[in-house]
Amino acid sequence: MANLRDHMGRPIVAVTGIGVVTSLGVGKTDNWAALTSGKSGIHPITRFPIDHLNTRISGMVDFLPSSSKGASPLTYELAETAAQEAVGEAGLNSGDFGGPLFLASPPVELDWHERFSLYNSDKDDAGAERLLRVARGLKELDIFETTQFGSIADRLADRFGTRGLPITLSTACASGATAIQLGVEAIRRGECDRALSIGADGSATAEALIRFSLLSALSTHNDIPEKASKPFSKDRDGFVLAEGSGALVLESLEAALARGAAVLGILRGCGEKADDFHRTRSKPDGSPAIAAVRAALADAGLGEDEIDYVNAHGTSTPENDKMEHLSLSTVFGERIGSMPISSNKSMIGHTLSAAGAVEAAFSLMTMREGVIPPTINYDNPDPAIVLDVVPNKKRNAEVRSVLSNSFGFGGQNTCLVMAREPV
Amino acid sequence: MSSPRDVVITGIGLVSSLGEGPEAHWQKLAQPGLQPMLEAARFAPYTIHPLPEIDWNLQIAKRGDQRQMETWQRLGTYAAGLALDDAGIKGNDDLCATMDMVVAAGGGERDEAVDAAILAASESRNDRDVLLNEKLTTELRPTLFLAQLSNLLAGNISIVHKVTGSSRTFMGEEGAGVAAVETAAARIRSGQSTHILVGGAFQTEHSDMLLGYELAGYLHRGPWKPVWQRQGADGGGVVSGSGGAFLVLEQREHAMSRGRKIYAELGPVVSGRARRSRGELGAEINALLAQAALPNGELLAMSGASGAHAATTAEKAALDANPAIAARGFSTLTGHMKEAQFPFAVALAALAVDRKAAYPVFDAATEKPFQGVPGTVLATAIGYHQFEGMALVNAA
Numbered sequence: 001m002a003n004l005r006d007h008m009g010r011p012i013v014a015v016t017g018i019g020v021v022t023s024l025g026v027g028k029t030d031n032w033a034a035l036t037s038g039k040s041g042i043h044p045i046t047r048f049p050i051d052h053l054n055t056r057i058s059g060m061v062d063f064l065p066s067s068s069k070g071a072s073p074l075t076y077e078l079a080e081t082a083a084q085e086a087v088g089e090a091g092l093n094s095g096d097f098g099g100p101l102f103l104a105s106p107p108v109e110l111d112w113h114e115r116f117s118l119y120n121s122d123k124d125d126a127g128a129e130r131l132l133r134v135a136r137g138l139k140e141l142d143i144f145e146t147t148q149f150g151s152i153a154d155r156l157a158d159r160f161g162t163r164g165l166p167i168t169l170s171t172a173c174a175s176g177a178t179a180i181q182l183g184v185e186a187i188r189r190g191e192c193d194r195a196l197s198i199g200a201d202g203s204a205t206a207e208a209l210i211r212f213s214l215l216s217a218l219s220t221h222n223d224i225p226e227k228a229s230k231p232f233s234k235d236r237d238g239f240v241l242a243e244g245s246g247a248l249v250l251e252s253l254e255a256a257l258a259r260g261a262a263v264l265g266i267l268r269g270c271g272e273k274a275d276d277f278h279r280t281r282s283k284p285d286g287s288p289a290i291a292a293v294r295a296a297l298a299d300a301g302l303g304e305d306e307i308d309y310v311n312a313h314g315t316s317t318p319e320n321d322k323m324e325h326l327s328l329s330t331v332f333g334e335r336i337g338s339m340p341i342s343s344n345k346s347m348i349g350h351t352l353s354a355a356g357a358v359e360a361a362f363s364l365m366t367m368r369e370g371v372i373p374p375t376i377n378y379d380n381p382d383p384a385i386v387l388d389v390v391p392n393k394k395r396n397a398e399v400r401s402v403l404s405n406s407f408g409f410g411g412q413n414t415c416l417v418m419a420r421e422p423v
Numbered sequence: 424m425s426s427p428r429d430v431v432i433t434g435i436g437l438v439s440s441l442g443e444g445p446e447a448h449w450q451k452l453a454q455p456g457l458q459p460m461l462e463a464a465r466f467a468p469y470t471i472h473p474l475p476e477i478d479w480n481l482q483i484a485k486r487g488d489q490r491q492m493e494t495w496q497r498l499g500t501y502a503a504g505l506a507l508d509d510a511g512i513k514g515n516d517d518l519c520a521t522m523d524m525v526v527a528a529g530g531g532e533r534d535e536a537v538d539a540a541i542l543a544a545s546e547s548r549n550d551r552d553v554l555l556n557e558k559l560t561t562e563l564r565p566t567l568f569l570a571q572l573s574n575l576l577a578g579n580i581s582i583v584h585k586v587t588g589s590s591r592t593f594m595g596e597e598g599a600g601v602a603a604v605e606t607a608a609a610r611i612r613s614g615q616s617t618h619i620l621v622g623g624a625f626q627t628e629h630s631d632m633l634l635g636y637e638l639a640g641y642l643h644r645g646p647w648k649p650v651w652q653r654q655g656a657d658g659g660g661v662v663s664g665s666g667g668a669f670l671v672l673e674q675r676e677h678a679m680s681r682g683r684k685i686y687a688e689l690g691p692v693v694s695g696r697a698r699r700s701r702g703e704l705g706a707e708i709n710a711l712l713a714q715a716a717l718p719n720g721e722l723l724a725m726s727g728a729s730g731a732h733a734a735t736t737a738e739k740a741a742l743d744a745n746p747a748i749a750a751r752g753f754s755t756l757t758g759h760m761k762e763a764q765f766p767f768a769v770a771l772a773a774l775a776v777d778r779k780a781a782y783p784v785f786d787a788a789t790e791k792p793f794q795g796v797p798g799t800v801l802a803t804a805i806g807y808h809q810f811e812g813m814a815l816v817n818a819a
Contacts, residue, residue, distance in 0.1 A: 052556040107530045107573040107594065110634065116551050119542045127539035128630030132469075135637040136658070144638035149529055149573075150595025154809050157696055165694035165810055167602045168595045170528075170574045178591060182606070189613045206555055214565035274524070274590035276581040279491060279569045288587065409569075410578030412590045 003422065004254045006268070007301035010188040012422055013267040014256045017092070017249030019085030020361045021078050022348040023059040023242055027085055032365055035373040036394040040226035040347045042240050048206045055218040057225040059242025059349030060204045067202075070111040072146035074202025078245035078354070079103060079156055083198050087160060090249040091261060092194075094160060099194035101162035102182040103153040104175030106203035106353045110147050118143070152200075162196055172408030173313070174272075175199055176246060176356025177416050181270040183250040193255035199357025200245035209241055215280060217317060229350075230377035231314035231343035232321050232389050239315040242349030246357030248364075253422055265364040266419040268401070269300025275411030282323050288413050289327035293403065296415035297331075302401060304332050307339070307417070309372060309397070311363045311404040312389075314343025315350050324405060325385040340397065342375045342390040356406040360416055363402040367420040372397050427676035430608045430689040431819060432773045434510025434671030436502040436622070439757040439767070440472035440664055444505055445686075449774050452756065455783040459756045461647055462628075468644040468657075471627050472664030472758030477501060482508075488583050493532040493570040494665075496579050499624030502667030502763075503580045506620065510671035511683055519585040523616045524577055525607050526592045527599035527623035527762040531571035533631050537562045576624065586620055597727065598694070598810025599623065600765035605692040605812065607672050617677040622669030623762035636661055641731050641807055649786035650730045650752040651739060660730035661807055664758020668767035687773035690799070690815035691715050697811060704734065708741040708805060711813050717745075717801065718815075723781045723793050724750040724801040725771045727764040731807035738805045748801070749793040755785045765804035765812055772800035772816035779818075 006012050020027065023041030024034040034041070042059050047068060050056040061067060066077040087094045118134045125133065138144070145151045153166035171178040176199025183195030212218050219238040221228035229240045248267075256263055273291035277283040297304065313324055329336045344362050351358050366372055371394050378391035404416045435445040440460035442451060451457055462473040479497055482504030483489050489497060507513035512522065541558045548554050569575050574592040581587050593599040593606075603621050610616040626632065636642050636659070644658035653660040678685055693714045697707035724742060728735045742750045753771055760767055775781055781793035803813045 049550075049552045049556060051553045052560045054560075105594075107571075109530060109533070110631070110638070112551075112555055115538075115542065116545050120545060126543060128535060128634070131542075132630065132634060132637050135634055136640045136642070138638060138640070141639055147635050147638055148596060148808060150598050150806075150809055153595065154696065158698065165598055165602055165605075165696050165812065166595075167593055167606070168599070170572075170592045170594055171590065172572065172574045175574075182591075185610070185615065189609055189615075191609070206552065207559055210556070210559045210563065211568040213560075214563060215568060272589040274577075274581045274587040276585050276587050279566075279575065279578060279582065408574065410572065410575045410590075411581050411587075412574060412578070412592075 012253040013184045013187050014251050014253045014263045015248050015265045015267060015364055016251045016256050016261040016263060017086035017090030018264060018361045018364055019082035019247040020358055021061060021081050022244035022351065022358060023061055024348060026081060028365065035347055035362065036371050038374050038376045038392060040376060042225045042228055042349055044225055054220050055209060055213050056222045057228055057240060058204055059240055061243040070113065070146065071203040071205055072108055072152060075105050075200050076152045076155055078202050079152065079198045079200035080159060082245040082247035083160060083196060086247040086249045096161040097196055098163055099192045099196060100164050100186055101153060101157055101166040102179040102195060102197045103156060103166060103168045104179040104199040104353045104357060105152055105168055106201050107170060108147055108149055112207065114143050160196060170353065171412035171414060172410050173352055174356055174406035174408035174412045174414040175353040176358060177406040177414040179357060180248060180267065180360055180416060181414060184267050184270055187250060187252050194249060194251040197250055198247040199354040201351050201353040202243050204241050204243050212241060219316065227377050229316045229346050231316040231346050231375055232382055232385050232387060233378055234380045234382040236316045236318060236321060238317050240349035242351045244348060244351035244354045244358050246354055246361040248360060265367055266422050268419045269296045269417035271295025271299055272414045275413065280409055281319060286323050286327035286330060288411065289323060289407055290330050292413035292415045293327060293331045296417045300417035302417060307401050307403045308399045309366065309402050310339060310341040311359050311402055312341050312343045313405040313407045314345050316345060320407060321385060325387060337386055338388060340372050340390050341387050342372055344373060346376045356414065359404050363404045363418050367399045367402060370396060370398055425675060428612055428614060429675040430611045430672050431675045431678050432670055432686045432689060433673045433678045433683045434506040435686060435770045435773060436506030436509060436669040437770055438498060438502045439666035440475060441756060442475050445774055449778060452782050457756060466633060469633055469642050470647045470662055473628060474665040483583050491566060491569065492579055495531045495624060495626035496570055496576050498626055498667045499576040500579045500583050502622060502624055503620060503669045504584055506669035506671050507584055512671060513584060521588045522586045523589045523619040524580060524586050525603040525619065525621045526577040527603040528573040528576050528592050528594060529762055530573055532629045534563065534567060535630060595810065596761055597764045597804040597806040599762050601694045601804055601812025604765060604769060604814065605694055608689055608692050611672060611674050618671060618673045620669060621672055622766040624667030625665060625761040625763050627663040627665045643730060649755040650728055651786055651789040653730045654732055660732045660735060662730060662758050664760055666757055666760040666763055668763045668770050670766055670770060685819040686777040687819055688817040690817050692814040694812040704737045705741060707811055708738060711811060712741065715813050715815050718799045720747060721793060721795060722748050722799065722801055723775060723797040724748050724803060725768045726750045726752045727768040727804035728752045728754060729759040729807040730754060734805050734807055749791050751782050751785050751790060753785065768802035768804055769814055769816060772802040775800050776816055776818045
């Protein structure tokens with residue numbers, strides 16, 4: 001009989017379904033095959049013109065029916081596709097999930113194409129006045145829905161029959177991990193037996209790209225797109241904007257075993273700590289990231305020596321990778337040089353609101369498959385960052401536990417600890 | 424029966440067209456026949472409740488920090504500071520560093536001048552996507568993005584007030600405020616947290632914030648009317664207002680151990696998602712009322728009703744069906760504050776039980792007087808478009 005409670009007497013939380021979509025494809029099979037063969041999904045931008053843009057590459061998901069329809073429809077489709085895979089794998093009724101929904105998704109805004117079309121459907125007045133007048137004459141709710149922050153979750157709640165008021169959240173680049181943390185906490189508090197946690201981001205519009213570009217956050221290595229994301233390399237120059245989604249069905253181990261579900265992994269611990277230093281830069285001493293990692297380990301009841309692999313935040317920005325190295329070396333000490341630490345973002349780019357969920361999905365697969373996906377484009381190591389980044393080629397390894405890091409703009413840091421087995 | 428893990432309210436930070444702080448709000452709202460502060464010209468045909476004059480320096484000491492924010496983030500950061508001050512937490516490094524935070528947020532303000540210029544140019548250009556790149560790459564202020572990001576209200580609260588235990592931002596109009604309070608309370612009750620800052624802000628004095636309602640025709644037009652009396656008038660019934668509401672929620676034992684004044688105890692917080700297109704809203708409101716387990720006897724209700732025709736009609740019917748309930752539609756006096764609406768309702772409920780007095784009617788034609796001392800007050804937020812929530816607030 002498995003132990004059903006963790007070291008703090010709380011219900012153990014199992015993962016019984018995993019879904020994922022990235023620029024590498026739809027579903028776990030295609031993504032895993034690409035990821036472990038070191039294939040990059042980064043490609044030239046074709047969704048909109050690239051005139052005047054310094055960055056002309058991305059990891060956009062260009063192959064879904066909603067890919068050209070705007071951020072809200074695409075984010076919904078990404079979330080729905082990943083959730084369908086996860087719920088299907090868990091063997092649950094996909095129209096009557098019966099637990100709460102936690103959705104990490106990007107903030108919404110009226111799409112420019114809608115703005116243009118509303119504005120140019122009339123000739124009187126100008127600016128906002130015209131938009132407002134046209135807006136109140138609309139007969140359909142479609143455009144309105146794309147501007148409501150709760151609408152994507154509302155539709156998903158209808159689609160999957162989740163229970164109660166769905167939560168839509170943002171902790172910037174940590175959002176996906178926060179969605180998982182909220183699910184874990186709800187199960188631990190006994191509020192539910194299962195939860196659906198999704199991170200989805202289909203918001204790579206021209207304006208989003210320009211905004212990040214103006215903050216000097218993006219790589220401008222346009223010439224060979226698949227080489228642009230190079231976490232921990234000396235010549236890294238920013239992240240690559242990307243889209244994707246990850247979904248997990250979380251379930252109390254007790255409920256999962258009772259219904260005979262296959263347990264794919266355990267969500268052992270979550271830790272968070274906010275940074276008060278700066279809006280885009282982290283505290284130079286790395287203390288918030290260090291505290292988040294330590295909080296996750298403590299919550300999981302694991303010591304530093306019990307983590308086999310780190311799925312890095314590894315964005316490929318000069319700042320993040322340096323700070324992540326600093327914080328990991330502080331927590332893991334001497335051992336850091338020999339611990340495998342790889343960044344999925346070297347292949348899929350930074351999927352922003354989805355990243356924490358996508359990378360949790362890959363972390364769980366890493367343990368199940370006994371294969372660590374590489375950090376690709378590691379041709380020119382940063383001498384100041386001495387890490388075993390699993391350079392360029394996958395590695396077979398027995399991985400019993402993973403730490404997955406997510407550090408967000410605005411100082412929101414969330415770390416997850418996952419394990420292969422319940423003990 | 425009080426328990427050490429009760430959730431109590433030890434800090435309230437409020438800003439609305441009526442002023443700032445719990446005392447100012449109580450003083451104003453306790454005046455029978457108070458008239459709302461309205462701005463009917465600036466966004467005509469829409470009326471709004473504008474922000475009062477605020478000296479941002481009082482809660483955001485550094486000019487550099489103020490410059491990094493637009494009004495929405497400043498407003499939220501300011502209201503959060505008021506709540507922290509009120510709870511005796513501001514400036515206490517240990518308490519701030521261990522304090523959790525859940526912020527209910529929408530988005531920040533876009534640059535209206537840049538947008539208007541792009542739209543104007545779009546009338547004579549067919550290559551609109553190229554136009555967009557051309558204008559946005561050259562005319563956007565680089566740091567404006569940070570002032571627009573939903574999670575950066577929480578980010579600014581961390582930077583300015585040093586609240587760093589944890590930071591989460593919930594999105595989704597009124598429902599975000601409901602879920603924020605509900606989640607914060609659950610964390611305290613389960614022992615996961617001892618003190619949490621929770622709340623939100625809404626800055627309506629920006630065309631995009633009005634557009635967010637008006638794309639579905641939700642805004643009331645023409646002469647202003649109290650929130651319960653807008654059926655049949657031009658438009659959709661919502662009159663919006665700028666404002667913010669933050670609460671410090673604390674484990675009772677934690678609050679007592681540091682000798683803090685307790686305004687009220689936060690009882691059950693319940694939430695739901697009616698499938699309104701299937702006509703479920705009325706039944707959902709009744710189910711939430713049942714789930715909240717209302718006490719016997721006369722009950723004061725601080726209703727966050729928005730004025731939106733369908734939602735407000737359904738809420739009014741449900742509240743009217745219970746003759747013990749005396750509702751106060753506070754949007755009559757503050758306007759609808761979206762994400763801040765539910766925290767605001769809870770704050771007003773806490774003030775009433777603390778002051779041992781009910782508010783007078785805000786609308787003499789439709790609301791009924793409440794006699795006696797309110798020991799428990801109901802707070803509601805029925806979303807203008809989706810999501811519903813309620814809480815009971817009890818005397819400390």
